[in-house]
Every structure is written in C-alpha cells, then in structure tokens.
Amino acid sequence: MVGRPRDERVDQAILAATRKVLTEQGYSRLTVDAVATAAGVGKAAIYRRYSSKHELVFAAAIHDLDLAPPPDGGSLSADLAALVQDVLDSLSTPTARAAGPGLLSDFLGDPALADRFEETFLARERACVQAALDRAVARGELDAPPDTALTHSLIMGPAFVWLYVFRREETETFARDLTVRLEAALRHTPPRT
Numbered sequence: 001m002v003g004r005p006r007d008e009r010v011d012q013a014i015l016a017a018t019r020k021v022l023t024e025q026g027y028s029r030l031t032v033d034a035v036a037t038a039a040g041v042g043k044a045a046i047y048r049r050y051s052s053k054h055e056l057v058f059a060a061a062i063h064d065l066d067l068a069p070p071p072d073g074g075s076l077s078a079d080l081a082a083l084v085q086d087v088l089d090s091l092s093t094p095t096a097r098a099a100g101p102g103l104l105s106d107f108l109g110d111p112a113l114a115d116r117f118e119e120t121f122l123a124r125e126r127a128c129v130q131a132a133l134d135r136a137v138a139r140g141e142l143d144a145p146p147d148t149a150l151t152h153s154l155i156m157g158p159a160f161v162w163l164y165v166f167r168r169e170e171t172e173t174f175a176r177d178l179t180v181r182l183e184a185a186l187r188h189t190p191p192r193t
Contacts, residue, residue, distance in 0.1 A: 013039040014046055018060035019095045027102035030057065054106055054113060058121055061099040062090050067124040069131035076141040076186070079132035080155075081179045086128075087159045088175055100164055126152050136186075146186050154182055 017039035021030050032053055036043045050056040059065070070082035090096060107114040129152045133145040158178050162168050 015060045022095050022098050027099045057099045061095040069128040072135055076136040077183050080182050084175050084179050087155055091163050
C-alpha cells in the first residue's frame with residue numbers, strides 16, 4: 001500500500017520555518033521542536049522528510065536534494081561560471097551564513113553524519129559538476145573529464161573561504177576570476193591514471 005503523497009505546502013512551510021528559526025535563534029539553538037511549532041506541523045511531518053536536524057537545516061539554508069545541474073551554457077567557461085555562481089548564491093544567504101559553520105563543525109565531529117552528508121547532498125553537488133565536465137568532454141573542450149571530487153573542491157574551497165573565513169561579500173569580480181582560474185586549471189590537468 002502506498003502512503004499519501006507529501007503536501008508541497010507542508011514542505012514549504014517547514015523550510016520557511018527553519019529559515020526563520022535559524023535567522024532568529026542561530027544554528028546551535030535551533031531545534032526540530034521549534035521548527036515544528038513555527039511551521040504549525042508535528043515533528044513527525046519533519047522526520048518523514050529529513051532524517052536529522054542537520055539535513056533539515058542544510059536543505060533549508062543551502063540546497064535540498066532536488067539539485068539539478070545548471071542548463072548547458074554552450075561552453076566550459078559558461079558552465080563553470082554557472083556552477084560558481086550557484087555555489088556563491090547558495091552560500092551567501094543569511095540562513096546559509098547562520099548555518100554553515102555549525103553544520104561544518106557537526107560534520108567534522110561525527111563521521112557517520114559526514115558519511116550521510118557525502119551520500120546525499122554532496123553526491124547531488126558532484127553530479128552537477130560531473131554533468132558540466134561531461135558536456136565539456138562531449139564538446140571537445142576537454143580530452144577527458146577531470147576528477148569530479150577535485151573539481152568540486154576547486155569550486156567549493158575558494159567560495160567557502162571567501163565568504164566564511166575572509167567574510168567578504170560575493171562580488172562579480174570574485175566569481176569571474178575564480179571561473180577563469182578554474183577553467184585554466186581544468187584545461188591543464190593531466191589525465192587521470
């Protein structure tokens with residue numbers, strides 16, 4: 001027997017309530033109870049959608065599991081620019097800034113949580129990166145796809161440091177410069193052995 005389909009309005013209410021509680025109380029004080037109260041739903045409705053507070057917060061603050069690659073931009077440069085901009089946009093929101101450092105700390109301190117994060121959210125991000133690399137190979141811009149995890153790191157690392165360590169605001173210049181350097185690195189990457 002199949003259960004009833006999820007209600008999109010409840011999904012949106014939960015995510016909006018998470019953002020509200022996160023912004024008002026911060027990551028460390030956010031509880032599933034507080035989100036349920038703010039959303040006007042029971043905790044069970046939240047746990048049917050997310051296995052933990054961490055997944056709930058990541059989905060509300062950064063991105064959910066329905067992440068799709070940017071549309072084909074017609075070139076490696078355009079696809080990389082879209083990936084870089086998507087990362088900067090998702091990490092620079094007030095809710096992402098409120099959640100990011102706490103989430104990272106929790107992932108670093110709990111290997112099982114880090115593994116779950118790797119299998120879900122990071123796998124979706126890497127699929128987007130892989131799609132862009134595969135398109136570049138199909139267009140003849142790259143001989144072979146570079147290592148996906150390394151490419152993902154080359155996008156995420158600078159963006160994270162720029163926004164969270166240096167506490168700079170995202171700028172067009174940073175996105176453009178990062179894209180140019182990333183493309184140069186990928187075009188000069190030796191093939192995987």
